Each structure stands twice: as structure tokens, then as C-alpha cells.
Amino acid sequence: MIDLPFIYDAFVQLCSGIPLTLQLMAVSVASGAVLAIALAAMRLSSWPPLDLLARIYIFIFRGTPLLVQLYLIYYGLSQFPELRKTFLWPFLREAYWCAALALALNTAAYSAEIIRGGVLSVPTGQIEAARAYGMSGFTLIRRIIAPQALRQMLPGYSNEVILMVKSTALASTITMMEVTGLAAKLISATYRPVEIFIAAGAIYLLLNFIVSRLFKQFEYRLSAAQRQPLYRRAAGENA
Amino acid sequence: MGALSAYLDLMGFAEGAWGMDMLKATGVTLCVALSGFAAGAVFGGLSAAASFSSLRALRALADGYTTILRGIPDLLVIYLFYFGSSAVLSQLGALLGSEGFISAPVFLTGALAIGVVSGAYQAEVYRGAVLALSKGEIEAARAYGMPNHLLFRRIILPQATRFAIPGVGNVWQLVLKESALISVVGLIELMRQAQIGAGSTRKPFTFFLTAAVLYLLISFVSGVLFRIAEKRAMRGIRRAL
Numbered sequence: 250m251i252d253l254p255f256i257y258d259a260f261v262q263l264c265s266g267i268p269l270t271l272q273l274m275a276v277s278v279a280s281g282a283v284l285a286i287a288l289a290a291m292r293l294s295s296w297p298p299l300d301l302l303a304r305i306y307i308f309i310f311r312g313t314p315l316l317v318q319l320y321l322i323y324y325g326l327s328q329f330p331e332l333r334k335t336f337l338w339p340f341l342r343e344a345y346w347c348a349a350l351a352l353a354l355n356t357a358a359y360s361a362e363i364i365r366g367g368v369l370s371v372p373t374g375q376i377e378a379a380r381a382y383g384m385s386g387f388t389l390i391r392r393i394i395a396p397q398a399l400r401q402m403l404p405g406y407s408n409e410v411i412l413m414v415k416s417t418a419l420a421s422t423i424t425m426m427e428v429t430g431l432a433a434k435l436i437s438a439t440y441r442p443v444e445i446f447i448a449a450g451a452i453y454l455l456l457n458f459i460v461s462r463l464f465k466q467f468e469y470r471l472s473a474a475q476r477q478p479l480y481r482r483a484a485g486e487n488a
Numbered sequence: 489m490g491a492l493s494a495y496l497d498l499m500g501f502a503e504g505a506w507g508m509d510m511l512k513a514t515g516v517t518l519c520v521a522l523s524g525f526a527a528g529a530v531f532g533g534l535s536a537a538a539s540f541s542s543l544r545a546l547r548a549l550a551d552g553y554t555t556i557l558r559g560i561p562d563l564l565v566i567y568l569f570y571f572g573s574s575a576v577l578s579q580l581g582a583l584l585g586s587e588g589f590i591s592a593p594v595f596l597t598g599a600l601a602i603g604v605v606s607g608a609y610q611a612e613v614y615r616g617a618v619l620a621l622s623k624g625e626i627e628a629a630r631a632y633g634m635p636n637h638l639l640f641r642r643i644i645l646p647q648a649t650r651f652a653i654p655g656v657g658n659v660w661q662l663v664l665k666e667s668a669l670i671s672v673v674g675l676i677e678l679m680r681q682a683q684i685g686a687g688s689t690r691k692p693f694t695f696f697l698t699a700a701v702l703y704l705l706i707s708f709v710s711g712v713l714f715r716i717a718e719k720r721a722m723r724g725i726r727r728a729l
Binding site for chain 1: 667
């Protein structure tokens with residue numbers, strides 16, 4: 250019933266979409282992270298208008314489907330002819346940059362809350378102690394807050410990155426030929442949806458498996474303080 | 489003010505305006521999301537039950553289901569359900585003598601696809617809720633000689649429901665946003681209706697923004713409802729904070 254050689258063929262063809270999927274993911278995760286840090290800082294700011302602004306942003310981007318955001322940018326902006334004269338137009342007329350922008354704006358909203366949670370998990374006593382030592386501003390963030398917040402937020406953030414890998418599939422709706430785009434094209438060319446689904450699904454599972462492994466590895470490296478010392482593990486003691 | 493009245497002319501409820509179409513499409517979105525969510529509750533419940541089974545094969549099945557469906561883009565699953573069932577229908581049609589492509593009903597396949605995906609998320613929520621029960625209560629019920637179905641009905645279900653509410657709320661928000669993806673196979677829900685309007689009036693920004701506001705409204709209202717439900721369900725619980 251299931252045609253293995255065909256699945257293999259489809260798998261090989263779909264693999265040519267992986268670079269685009271990964272590129273979209275990397276560009277949007279990286280630029281989304283920068284925006285997310287700014288948003289998290291706004292959420293934590295003691296000046297209410299900044300907090301409110303970030304709240305509104307997060308509410309809007311988490312409360313609407315990514316597809317609407319994508320279409321608003323890709324199709325919607327063409328309603329404003331004035332935009333065509335600005336320096337932004339060479340980017341906004343490309344499906345690639347529209348997809349990257351929508352994904353980045355979307356992930357920033359989710360990541361900002363993850364970052365905020367990480368920062369809030371740093372014990373107040375430590376921050377007070379650092380202040381008592383005369384540390385302030387950037388030094389305090391670099392030495393005390395950032396390392397611990399990073400460790401805390403990593404599991405949540407890895408979920409977000411996996412979501413982003415899956416979300417890149419939406420770029421296929423605006424003509425991008427990444428893995429899902431290629432799969433849809435293959436399905437309509439061959440009418441063999443099940444086999445192609447298996448091939449494409451395997452690619453996404455593989456990508457997500459690699460992403461989650463990398464994050465686990467990173468988490469392990471960052472949590473040296475929580476691990477048992479080697480000599481105790483060697484002696485077979487329990488923590 | 490000119491912009492506002494132009495907007496009202498376009499999205500109002502007069503003859504030739506798009507307001508009624510958009511509202512109807514919002515209704516379709518709600519229907520398809522609710523059906524998908526309900527189907528997901530069935531799949532999720534079964535999968536959560538399987539994950540507590542004493543049979544290893546059932547546990548592995550549940551584990552595979554939640555891992556795979558949560559690791560694959562929803563769009564692919566929607567394509568699979570739509571094109572897969574259309575392929576089956578077309579073959580059946582060929583047996584009966586009709587020729588060509590028979591399109592599967594989009595509402596049904598879309599709701600099912602969302603159901604299968606959200607079932608994987610709901611399974612994890614229900615599992616977590618059952619695991620959050622205190623062991624002592626289950627042991628006590630066993631000690632009283634309660635058979636499994638009574639234990640489930642009297643002890644597990646009422647408490648697990650309470651713990652599951654926040655997680656279920658999250659899954660519902662996810663389902664609502666996922667339902668927009670069904671527009672790619674042609675179901676005229678909110679997203680698709682906005683595309684149609686955008687196409688015939690050449691005002692894509694206006695239509696997609698309207699759709700975005702409607703989605704935001706639904707998700708805001710359901711967020712409020714879930715918070716009320718959580719508060720009600722937690723009435724009897726003592727908490728430190």
C-alpha cells in the first residue's frame with residue numbers, strides 16, 4: 250500500500266526546501282529576539298506608559314493569527330501607494346522579507362514574556378546584594394541578571410523556537426517554496442498526499458529534534474552549578 | 489472623520505457593504521474552531537487515557553501521537569486531511585463511474601485536522617491535570633474499594649477538570665488562531681472572507697485589519713470567560729498566595 254521508493258523520492262525533493270525554511274527561521278528568531286529584549290525591558294520598566302505600550306503590542310500579536318499578520322504585511326501594505334516611494338519598498342515587495350518580518354514581529358511578542366519571566370525569576374536578594382556592592386546598570390545585568398535569567402528561560406524559549414520552525418510553513422501561502430510550499434506543489438502534481446505528508450513530516454520532526462537537542466545541550470552547559478560534582482557522582486551518591 | 493465614514497460605508501450593513509459577510513464569516517470561524525476543539529477533546533482524552541494505560545503499546549501510541557502532531561506544521565496536517573480525503577473520494581467516485589477530482593467537504597476535513605492537532609496539545613494538558621491530583625486521594629478511594637470507573641467519576645474527573653482549565657484555555661486560543669489556516673483549502677471563514685473582500689475592493693489592508701480586530705475580540709472575550717471559569721472552579725481551594 251505505502252510506496253517506499255516514492256516517499257524517498259519525495260523526501261529528497263523536499264530536502265531542497267530545507268535551506269529556505271532554516272533561513273526564515275534563523276532570520277526571524279534572531280531579529281525577533283532583539284525586539285523581544287526591548288519589549289521585555291519595556292514591560293519591566295517602572296514608567297507606566299512604556300509598560301502599557303509593550304502590553305498592547307503583545308496582546309495584539311498574541312491574539313491574532315500569524316496568517317492575518319502575514320497577509321496584512323504582504324498584501325495589505327500595497328494599499329498605501331506612498332510606501333512605494335520609501336526606502337522600505339525594496340524589502341516589502343519581496344515575499345521573503347515580508348515572511349521574515351511577520352515571523353519576527355510575532356515571535357517577539359511571545360519571547361518578550363518568556364524573557365520577562367526569566368528576569369523576574371532572579372532572586373531579589375541577589376540584585377539587592379549586587380547593588381550593595383555598588384554594581385549598577387549594565388554590570389548588574391551582565392554579571393547577575395542575564396546569566397541566571399538565560400538559564401531559567403531556556404526551556405520556554407526552546408519551545409518558542411520549535412514553534413517558529415513550524416510557523417515558517419505559513420510562508421508557503423505567500424509563494425515561498427520552503428518545505429511545505431514544495432510539499433503542496435508536489436501534492437497537486439502527483440495527488441499522493443499521504444506519502445508526501447510522511448516525507449515532509451519527517452523533515453520537520455528531524456529539524457525540531459535537532460533544535461530541541463541543541464537547546465538541551467546548551468541548558469546542560471549553563472547549569473553546571475546545579476549538577477552534582479564529578480567526585481560525588483563517581484562515588485555513586487545521590488544528591 | 490472622512491476615513492472613518494469611508495470605512496463604515498465599506499464595512500457597514502447597508503446593501504453592497506461587507507459588514508454582514510464578515511460577521512457571518514466570523515460565525516463560521518467560531519463554528520469550525522469549536523468543532524475542531526471538541527474533536528480535539530475526544531482525541532486528547534483518549535490519548536491521555538492511553539498514556540496512563542498499563543499496556544506499553546498503548547502508552548507508546550499516545551506518546552507517538554503527541555510527539556509527532558506537535559512537531560509538524562498544522563498547515564501540513566490540513567493539506568493531508570483535505571487532499572487525502574479528496575483522493576479517497578475521487579477513487580471511490582471513479583469506481584462509481586464519475587471522472588475527475590472530487591473535493592472533500594472543507595468544513596469537515598478542516599475541523600478534523602484541527603481536532604487531531606489540538607488533541608495532541610489537549611492530551612498533554614489532561615495528562616498534567618491528572619498528574620497534579622494528590623496521590624493520597626486516589627489511594628484513599630482505592631482503600632474504600634472504589635472500582636476504576638467510580639474512582640474516575642468521583643475523584644479524578646472533578647479535580648482534573650479544575651486543574652485543566654488554564655491549559656485548556658491556552659489550547660482554545662491556539663485552535664482559534666489555527667482555524668485561520670483552513671482558509672487555504674477554501675472554507676469561507678473569516679480569513680477567506682477577508683481575502684475575497686480584499687480581492688474585489690482592492691483594499692486588502694482594511695479587510696485584513698478588520699479580520700484581525702475580530703480575531704482579537706474573540707480571543708479577548710474567551711480569555712475573560714476562561715478567567716471567570718478558573719476563578720469559579722478554584723473556589724474551594726486553599727492557596728498560600
